[in-house]
Amino acid sequence: MTEQAPARKSTWKQDPEAVKADILRVATAEFADRGLSGARIDEIAAKTSVSKRMIYYYFSDKEGLYRAALEGVYARLRANERALDLTGLDPIAALTELIKATFDSHRSLPDFIRLVMIENIHHAAYMKQSLIIPELNSSIISKLAELCDAGKAAGIFYDHVDPVELHWMISSMSFYNVSNRETFSHSFGAELHTSAGQQRLRQRVVDAVLAIAVKPRPNAPALA
Amino acid sequence: MTEQAPARKSTWKQDPEAVKADILRVATAEFADRGLSGARIDEIAAKTSVSKRMIYYYFSDKEGLYRAALEGVYARLRANERALDLTGLDPIAALTELIKATFDSHRSLPDFIRLVMIENIHHAAYMKQSLIIPELNSSIISKLAELCDAGKAAGIFYDHVDPVELHWMISSMSFYNVSNRETFSHSFGAELHTSAGQQRLRQRVVDAVLAIAVKPRPNAPALA
DNA sequence: ACTAAAATGTACCAATCTGTTAAATTCATG
DNA sequence: CATGAATTTAACAGATTGGTACATTTTAGT
Known part of the structure; x- marks a missing residue:
């Protein structure tokens, strides 16, 4: 045996x-x-x-089960983020890829979005109890921090650029896009949530975030 | 008596x-x-x-009470929006004011944010039943549409600028700022939710949205 | 095969929670 | 001030739900 x-x-x-x-x-x-x-x-x-x-x-009980589910979806998002490989890309290209990946990642993990919504309804009470979630949140910020340092060193990013601020902005649009889809669509039409609309929105997010990070260059391509 | x-x-x-x-x-x-x-x-x-x-x-019942609460908070937000007077401002200044007002308005109405979160958890089921909510949603878009038309007519906005897209972007950051405050703060620190941090974030939102709407001007002031 | 421990099923309970019944109180109006 | 409609209370019923006690099956080791 x-x-x-x-x-x-x-x-x-x-x-x-x-x-x-x-x-x-x-x-x-x-x-x-x-x-x-x-x-x-x-x-x-x-x-x-x-x-x-x-x-x-x-x-053990209902809350224990909920905590396990919450930790599970966080782990899945983290795995997504860690899988993103930006080596060899210049700062602008890297940031662009990171934004696109975050936008897509949120779309592909609706359970994560909804459990985080629910956590916020509960004032993050169960997230605060978790011992494993805190360690999951560092990788995305460190990736952004590296990227910002490289961009500033090359003189193409503003000096004020901050990784947490950038992540806030990227997250906010990527998250809201999924979390508030139902109410937004009902109020303002479903145009933005068609496949073409989502492609356009993703590009807008890229443009908007790049705009606050990257210094204007004389020969930069104007927005389409 | x-x-x-x-x-x-x-x-x-x-x-x-x-x-x-x-x-x-x-x-x-x-x-x-x-x-x-x-x-x-x-x-x-x-x-x-x-x-x-x-x-x-x-x-009548619990759901009836919930519907009434939902309609109440929507009415308050739209009242806020309707109170915003942009007459006499040029398109850029008007858009800037609208963004700032939306950001502030969301911060000042946490009950609205939370009920909309809850509505989205319920797939907007009760919002869809409401007869009065739809009519509340037009004013902000029409304000933005006017503004976009003026900006395009003056040749300072991109031709692709779309009111609903702009509203999506402004809303996403204004909403997320309140809705996800608890989980974001716990994961990445509360720096952005200090009074100074909020002021900075609001300015970033203005910069980001203006960047995707306004054509680059040769003598434009660079970001701080 | 035997046994103790792990894993699983069945039946049930105690606590909640929504909604109701029947009656009491107030008020407008003839 | 009599009367009926509107407003309000107290007590309760029916159903739901998280959680548990106890029996039973499965497995590993001897």
Whole structure:
């Protein structure tokens, strides 16, 4: 009887890791869809392959399950950000790529957006309890900081450019684009959320952020 | 004997309008603080001067009360926007004032922000039921449209400038600034939410939006 | 095979929470 | 001041929901 994990697992009928993952998958979708108090433990249990008892067995209580879901989506966003490779690009190109990647990343992770919305409704109470989330937030800022330093050193970025300010601006538009889609579309039409509209918006974000970071150059291309 | 005397005789005042307003005031705060499913009718009732039964008497049910609160905060934001007078300003100055006013307006109406967040969590379901909200949304766009037309006519705005796009960008940053304050501050520090930080952010929003709207001018002042 | 521990299911409870019933109080008006 | 409509209260009912007690099955090690 070997200790090698993969082969042995297949013979197991009980599979705690798979059960935990299954619960977390369903719970994330459910919390994202209905909020912390809106989600129902019974409903989550019904959508998993196991009974409600297992939720309490593995996650203690509703808040424990919610915390696990929150940490999960943060980890996924962080993985996205870490996958972004900007080596070899000049500061302007690098910043452009980072903006586009952030915009796309937010669009592709609606569960992250919605759980962060829900966290803000709860005054970030559960995020503040988490021990693992803080360490996830450094990579994007350090990438931006490097980039800003390079841009300033080359004399093409303004001296006042600040990584956290840049991240705030990039995030705000990337986040709002997803978070407020429903109310915005209903109020002002869905034009901006067509595929062509989203492409245009992304370019506007690039243009706007570059404009506050990059000094005007005499031979720069004018906006289309 | 006028009816204005505050506490005249009995414990009952019999003042339906004041009762309705009191319920709505408390409910708005409570829904904004805890969300639709998180708010408790008993809790709202306890914080008013009247009994729970009155909520059902005047607002039918929990959702009716929530809808009333939602319509109330929208009306307040649009009133703010309508009060903004841009006559006599050239397009650039007018746009600058509009951006600053929007940024400030969002900061001063946290209940609006939070109820819109909650609406988006609910996929704008209740906003879509409202008959009065749609008519509130036109004034800001028409103001921007006028402004864009003037700017293009004067040859100082890009031809591609679009009122809805501009509003999207101004709103996104003004909204996110309030909506995501808790999570952003916790992740990246509270520097941007100090009074000095907010002043700086507002100026960045102005600079960024102007940059995508206004053609570069040879003698334009460089960013600070 | 036997046993203890881990993993899972079933049935249930206690606490909440929304909404209702029936009655009491106030007020306008004839 | 009698009367009925509008307004308000107190108490309660029905349903929902998070959480638990206890039984049962599965697994690893002996």
